Amino acid sequence: MLQVLLPVLVSAASAAILSSRQTLSGSTVCEQIAGSINGTVYYPTTLSDNFVNDTEHYMSSSSETPTCVVEVASPEDVSSVLSIVGQTRTPFAIKSGGHASNPGFSSTTGVFISLVRINQVTLSADKSTVEVGLGNVWTDVYTALDGSDVNVVGGRVIGPGVGGFSLGGGYSWLTDQYGLTCDTVQAFNLVLPNGTITQVDSAQSDLFFALKGGLNRFGIVTSIIFKTVPQTNDVYGGIKLYGTDAVPDLITATNTFQDQNTDPKAQVILTLNGGSVPGAILLLFYDGPEEPAAFAPYNNVSAAPLISTVKSQSYASFSTGTDSDLEAGYRGAFHTMMTTSLTTAFLTAVYNETTFYGDLALLNGGNLISYDVEPFLNYGQYATDSAFPHANSPLPLNLYYSWTPETEDEYWRGVMQQSIDHLIEVAKAEGIFTEDAYAYPNYALSTYSGAQLYGPTNAARLREIQATYDPNGVMTLAGGFTF
Numbered sequence: 001m002l003q004v005l006l007p008v009l010v011s012a013a014s015a016a017i018l019s020s021r022q023t024l025s026g027s028t029v030c031e032q033i034a035g036s037i038n039g040t041v042y043y044p045t046t047l048s049d050n051f052v053n054d055t056e057h058y059m060s061s062s063s064e065t066p067t068c069v070v071e072v073a074s075p076e077d078v079s080s081v082l083s084i085v086g087q088t089r090t091p092f093a094i095k096s097g098g099h100a101s102n103p104g105f106s107s108t109t110g111v112f113i114s115l116v117r118i119n120q121v122t123l124s125a126d127k128s129t130v131e132v133g134l135g136n137v138w139t140d141v142y143t144a145l146d147g148s149d150v151n152v153v154g155g156r157v158i159g160p161g162v163g164g165f166s167l168g169g170g171y172s173w174l175t176d177q178y179g180l181t182c183d184t185v186q187a188f189n190l191v192l193p194n195g196t197i198t199q200v201d202s203a204q205s206d207l208f209f210a211l212k213g214g215l216n217r218f219g220i221v222t223s224i225i226f227k228t229v230p231q232t233n234d235v236y237g238g239i240k241l242y243g244t245d246a247v248p249d250l251i252t253a254t255n256t257f258q259d260q261n262t263d264p265k266a267q268v269i270l271t272l273n274g275g276s277v278p279g280a281i282l283l284l285f286y287d288g289p290e291e292p293a294a295f296a297p298y299n300n301v302s303a304a305p306l307i308s309t310v311k312s313q314s315y316a317s318f319s320t321g322t323d324s325d326l327e328a329g330y331r332g333a334f335h336t337m338m339t340t341s342l343t344t345a346f347l348t349a350v351y352n353e354t355t356f357y358g359d360l361a362l363l364n365g366g367n368l369i370s371y372d373v374e375p376f377l378n379y380g381q382y383a384t385d386s387a388f389p390h391a392n393s394p395l396p397l398n399l400y401y402s403w404t405p406e407t408e409d410e411y412w413r414g415v416m417q418q419s420i421d422h423l424i425e426v427a428k429a430e431g432i433f434t435e436d437a438y439a440y441p442n443y444a445l446s447t448y449s450g451a452q453l454y455g456p457t458n459a460a461r462l463r464e465i466q467a468t469y470d471p472n473g474v475m476t477l478a479g480g481f482t483f
């Protein structure tokens with residue numbers, strides 16, 4: 001008996017020592033940070049609103065409790081924090097809008113850097129550019145620009161932050177007209193892994209390339225200077241919610257839209273849902289005040305929508321009316337694959353996935369089994385030299401599963417990969433799959449890395465840039481993709 005107990009006692013005691021030592025060193029680092037910045041450090045024990053709000057994520061599985069939250073107030077603060085965590089080798093995280101779908105990408109048990117105080121939206125005098133602090137979420141930016149006659153190529157719904165969204169690529173309602181969000185960047189204000197504050201534009205072609213898809217591997221970006229685009233006062237758009245009876249017609253209409261639309265101002269997303277709330281959501285956007293001819297295929301959908309918010313309204317009103325929070329707060333994940341086009345057989349197979357895995361959902365604590373179909377035109381013509389390759393205009397399919405028990409995390413992530421593997425086979429049979437279309441980093445599961453996200457050439461270039469600018473691997477103390 002004693003023989004059995006002794007090792008247990010010893011290991012319990014050493015675990016206690018280890019954990020108190022870790023807390024001590026973690027909080028010592030936090031105190032050191034508090035003494036060298038103008039921003040504020042919050043601890044879990046103080047139960048402040050700031051601590052709770054700052055560490056929150058869209059998916060609860062993307063949250064952890066850090067040793068402290070650091071609300072940085074300036075690039076100088078970010079520099080101080082990076083130098084301290086780098087020297088002490090302390091795990092840390094950077095959060096912008098908290099919509100990361102992978103655990104640990106913007107959460108940590110170490111030092112949590114919140115950008116909320118870096119929230120400027122500053123239009124240049126001639127309105128050709130706007131500097132946006134990365135503590136902003138997109139809807140704040142649209143509201144700030146409302147009535148200015150200019151806009152930015154940013155997020156499509158309420159919630160995502162300017163940070164991760166832009167540094168991962170960025171599919172926008174304006175993508176068919178101007179490319180991805182990262183294609184519209186004039187300059188990044190960056191704090192390098194060694195704490196040096198710098199501005200990166202096309203003159204520093206390696207970092208400029210790396211920050212367009214490479215997310216948090218090259219330092220912390222405090223603000224981005226975007227080129228603006230003209231914006232009409234009113235746009236036409238909104239959401240239509242349908243029951244499953246409308247799905248076959250919606251598939252036909254979306255396939256026709258992808259085949260026949262030539263108007264880059266007209267974009268749609270078709271969301272097919274299984275699990276707790278089976279049905280479909282059609283998001284429509286037109287960059288002009290009237291319903292365009294491009295949406296005519298959808299007039300053939302015989303079932304009436306259960307809800308429609310489609311109308312003529314300002315861009316700010318349109319974007320703040322596109323709620324995405326209905327499913328927020330569950331465990332969850334995104335995953336993705338890209339196609340070159342759409343076919344009705346492929347879309348029907350996607351719908352089959354929602355019913356097939358939707359039927360398994362209840363048994364495994366599942367909630368929503370969702371697939372976003374995102375038609376686009378030749379947006380690759382606007383592609384700049386970027387880590388995420390998109391010159392061939394790949395069409396992303398975005399899987400979003402949500403579930404309740406943590407014990408089912410591996411199960412559902414496994415199912416999502418299985419579903420992707422199946423749909424890749426369908427896409428190959430339909431002739432709409434190509435090996436050189438890579439998984440969009442902002443939608444991909446963390447099991448993907450390097451060439452799966454960036455292609456072999458870009459992944460090799462990213463590894464070289466990483467070795468040059470982060471020889472000590474400071475940024476790998478934060479979770480994220482590996483190249």
Ligand SMILES: Cc1cc2nc3c(=O)[nH]c(=O)nc-3n(C[C@H](O)[C@H](O)[C@H](O)COP(=O)(O)OP(=O)(O)OC[C@H]3O[C@@H](n4cnc5c(N)ncnc54)[C@H](O)[C@@H]3O)c2cc1C
Pocket residue numbers: 058093094095096097098099100101105106115134155156157158159160161162163164165166167168169170171172215216217219220221222324442443478479480
């Ligand atoms: C409801 C919802 C809607 C979405 N809609 C779209 C869409 O329309 N188009 C699209 O392309 N994607 C969309 N996405 C995906 C979205 O682009 C990614 O989730 C994106 O990473 C979110 O950025 P964030 O700043 O909110 O997330 P965060 O979790 O804050 O950050 C994501 C990653 O970026 C890093 N990061 C953030 N800020 C910085 C910074 N300043 N410097 C360095 N690294 C940083 C983080 O460390 C983390 O690794 C959507 C996601 C959700 C959940």
Ligand SMILES: *[C@@H]1O[C@H](CO)[C@@H](O)[C@H](O)[C@H]1NC(C)=O
Pocket residue numbers: 036037038074076077080
């Ligand atoms: C803090 O603010 C003071 C006064 O505004 C300024 O002089 C100093 O440079 C700031 N320090 C940092 C680290 O930002």
Ligand SMILES: *[C@@H]1O[C@H](CO)[C@@H](O)[C@H](O)[C@H]1NC(C)=O
Pocket residue numbers: 049050053
């Ligand atoms: C935290 O979030 C809540 C709910 O959105 C809000 O009412 C509160 O003002 C926020 N607090 C801070 C300090 O941001």
Ligand SMILES: *[C@@H]1O[C@H](CO)[C@@H](O)[C@H](O)[C@H]1NC(C)=O
Pocket residue numbers: 256296297298300
């Ligand atoms: C609507 O359906 C009819 C009958 O199938 C078809 O002839 C027509 O082309 C469709 N209209 C559009 C705009 O897709």
Ligand SMILES: *[C@@H]1O[C@H](CO)[C@@H](O)[C@H](O)[C@H]1NC(C)=O
Pocket residue numbers: 349352353356419422
């Ligand atoms: C439906 O999906 C399942 C899971 O991917 C697959 O095994 C099955 O063959 C699909 N059925 C059809 C008719 O596509």
Ligand SMILES: *[C@@H]1O[C@H](CO)[C@@H](O)[C@H](O)[C@H]1NC(C)=O
Pocket residue numbers: 192194195196468469
């Ligand atoms: C920080 O890194 C940059 C880029 O690698 C380099 O030019 C600079 O000299 C470094 N600064 C310090 C203080 O090491």
